[in-house]
Amino acid sequence: MPGKRRERWEKEVLGPALKRFPERQPGFRLTSGLEIRPLYTPDDLEGADLEESPGYPGEYPFGRGIQPTMYRGRLWTMRQYSGFASAEESNRRYRYLLEQGQTGLSIAFDLPTQLGYDSDSPLARGEVGKVGVPVDTLRDMEVLFEGIPLDGVSTSMTINATAPILLAMYIALAKRQGADPARLDGTIQNDILKEYIARGTYIFPPGPSLRLTTDIFRYCRQNLPRWNTISISGYHIREAGATAVQEVAFTLADGIAYVRAAIDKGLNVDDFAGRLSFFFDAHNNLLEEVAKFRAARLLWAEIMKERFGAKDPRSCMLRFHTQTAGCTLTAQQPYNNIVRVAVQALAAVLGGTQSLHTNSYDEAYATPSEEAVTAALRTQQVLAYESGVADTVDPLGGAWLVEKLTRDIAAAARQYIQKIDSLGGALAAIEKGFQQREVQESSYRYQREVEAEERVIVGVNKFVTPYTKIEKLHRVTAGEARKQVARLNKVRRERDGGAVAAALEELQKAARGEENTMPAFLRCVEAYTTVGEMCDALREVFGVQREFLIF
Amino acid sequence: MSRKKIRVLVAKPGLDGHDRGAKVVARALRDAGMEVIYTGIRQTPEMIVEVALQEDVDVIGLSCLSGAHLELFAEVMDRLRQKGMDSVKVVAGGIIPGEDVPALEKIGIRAVFGPGARTPDIVAAVRRLVTGE
Numbered sequence: 007m008p009g010k011r012r013e014r015w016e017k018e019v020l021g022p023a024l025k026r027f028p029e030r031q032p033g034f035r036l037t038s039g040l041e042i043r044p045l046y047t048p049d050d051l052e053g054a055d056l057e058e059s060p061g062y063p064g065e066y067p068f069g070r071g072i073q074p075t076m077y078r079g080r081l082w083t084m085r086q087y088s089g090f091a092s093a094e095e096s097n098r099r100y101r102y103l104l105e106q107g108q109t110g111l112s113i114a115f116d117l118p119t120q121l122g123y124d125s126d127s128p129l130a131r132g133e134v135g136k137v138g139v140p141v142d143t144l145r146d147m148e149v150l151f152e153g154i155p156l157d158g159v160s161t162s163m164t165i166n167a168t169a170p171i172l173l174a175m176y177i178a179l180a181k182r183q184g185a186d187p188a189r190l191d192g193t194i195q196n197d198i199l200k201e202y203i204a205r206g207t208y209i210f211p212p213g214p215s216l217r218l219t220t221d222i223f224r225y226c227r228q229n230l231p232r233w234n235t236i237s238i239s240g241y242h243i244r245e246a247g248a249t250a251v252q253e254v255a256f257t258l259a260d261g262i263a264y265v266r267a268a269i270d271k272g273l274n275v276d277d278f279a280g281r282l283s284f285f286f287d288a289h290n291n292l293l294e295e296v297a298k299f300r301a302a303r304l305l306w307a308e309i310m311k312e313r314f315g316a317k318d319p320r321s322c323m324l325r326f327h328t329q330t331a332g333c334t335l336t337a338q339q340p341y342n343n344i345v346r347v348a349v350q351a352l353a354a355v356l357g358g359t360q361s362l363h364t365n366s367y368d369e370a371y372a373t374p375s376e377e378a379v380t381a382a383l384r385t386q387q388v389l390a391y392e393s394g395v396a397d398t399v400d401p402l403g404g405a406w407l408v409e410k411l412t413r414d415i416a417a418a419a420r421q422y423i424q425k426i427d428s429l430g431g432a433l434a435a436i437e438k439g440f441q442q443r444e445v446q447e448s449s450y451r452y453q454r455e456v457e458a459e460e461r462v463i464v465g466v467n468k469f470v471t472p473y474t475k476i477e478k479l480h481r482v483t484a485g486e487a488r489k490q491v492a493r494l495n496k497v498r499r500e501r502d503g504g505a506v507a508a509a510l511e512e513l514q515k516a517a518r519g520e521e522n523t524m525p526a527f528l529r530c531v532e533a534y535t536t537v538g539e540m541c542d543a544l545r546e547v548f549g550v551q552r553e554f555l556i557f
Numbered sequence: 558m559s560r561k562k563i564r565v566l567v568a569k570p571g572l573d574g575h576d577r578g579a580k581v582v583a584r585a586l587r588d589a590g591m592e593v594i595y596t597g598i599r600q601t602p603e604m605i606v607e608v609a610l611q612e613d614v615d616v617i618g619l620s621c622l623s624g625a626h627l628e629l630f631a632e633v634m635d636r637l638r639q640k641g642m643d644s645v646k647v648v649a650g651g652i653i654p655g656e657d658v659p660a661l662e663k664i665g666i667r668a669v670f671g672p673g674a675r676t677p678d679i680v681a682a683v684r685r686l687v688t689g690e
Contacts, residue, residue, distance in 0.1 A: 117572035132628030133572050194670050204576015206598045337672040370672050371654050453581045459676055466673050557595040
């Protein structure tokens, strides 16, 4: 119910103004279709108890942030995702970024590594080193982290279907460096459900995949207590075309499925939930995005407490990494991308992210150049040190609009989660193609809006001018793939073939049985077994998954 | 008189799972009245050419976002030639740097649609390739 003053304003001030100057378009909507109103006032929050929700930072329900001091204590981790055609070149980039003041590493692997094919597999043709670094054996990891002590950095690895293998390699390498695995700090993405929904790099069917996920949860609880065992990702779902509400809903529904799977394996919720982390996209609509991050935190806290009975406040904290939205980058007028990235990064910071990757302006074409990635990192540093937004907690908290949108997005996402529950949970819904179809619909609608010019993309469908294409694109040559294959063959010749065969046999045995597979993976990688050999052994046991919903 | 529907195979060679663009294009072609077959992700060139043969398509649209386009598209073109399917027109899209376009045209790819391409332009190009109008 609008208050008297607002009613009077609408009648006496707004009404006549609209008659003389109509609004520039028939209505204004968020990506999720939620309406955005001309003005927000306290009336929009009538009946809401802001002391309860969003509450106070550092305590349940964490709407205003997961730490009481947020960036006044410590800034977010600036973490640029990168990986090049060779371990040597990637190593140089990691050292460069660390020297430039980056505070964490983020490793991009090439597609054969992500899909369990060796660099000389016929299926890897053309793909070796293209979207990240190729890793066939522990030897590649040794080169990748040359001169970087693993107990002194936090490392994020974007790896899912082959996550246990890459984690095992990281542990094996740390041991060789003389580091205590218990001190290792980092994250593996390890989120297979979103692969089925959006990203596409799954290998095995969901059942065995989820079993590998929970094996990692259990192993890390014992051996790597500081490791983030999963990064439940909305990023790729959003990039595939989902709206902000769908991003929150589908991600948290996946989260529910992982928690359920771990509990079903006999784990106690408070023993693992504190190590779960999330990964979201930061899109262009600043206000919607800030509200989205806050809504996600509120909803997750509610889910953990009410659905799973979590007692430890840490179990209810949604900690997340953010990447700016790759899908918003344009090949046309590429320097506009720097501004888009700055706005998106601002949304992530105002939304309380724990770590951030800012995209480079040339990423609509290729893996970023050093110049472009430096500009992207500097964008974060300007926000952190110059803009002032890091100097107080949740600066937009209490803004009528932001609080209202936070509630609206949470409510809309809650409805989606109920729908997924009614379909039997995230996995059953994926098998029916529900999330995939929803994302496809949103992406097609978005494309039509752009083409109808209902949605303006500067430099693409409005303010179009000839533009200079980016030069100095990063290119990967076939020579680099050949070098990788040569290294792989050398490792194959020099290793102890008997030890490899025995380790693979043990891996298959573990996979067939109930015991944790992680020790068997460790034994394999220490014997220089290849990623492809391990995955082939598992394909025999687990089978392979085909696409659930094609079109 | 209605002409036979244009048959298009939208295919994703290689390992990348970025199918947003391929699906949008497939749907736009279908909405424009064409018969569209979409292969799904992670198809080998052999599989793509086999489907194109079985489905008797007029056009193949290849999508690749991993940077493996030069190798994989060339293999598709070679296999089409080996099977005597020279009449099938091939177009492509994805993350394809402008400097690669001449090389792709040289192996017989008729059009390349990069980021920001409009679906009406893609529909028109496909139609023109088949009808020659």
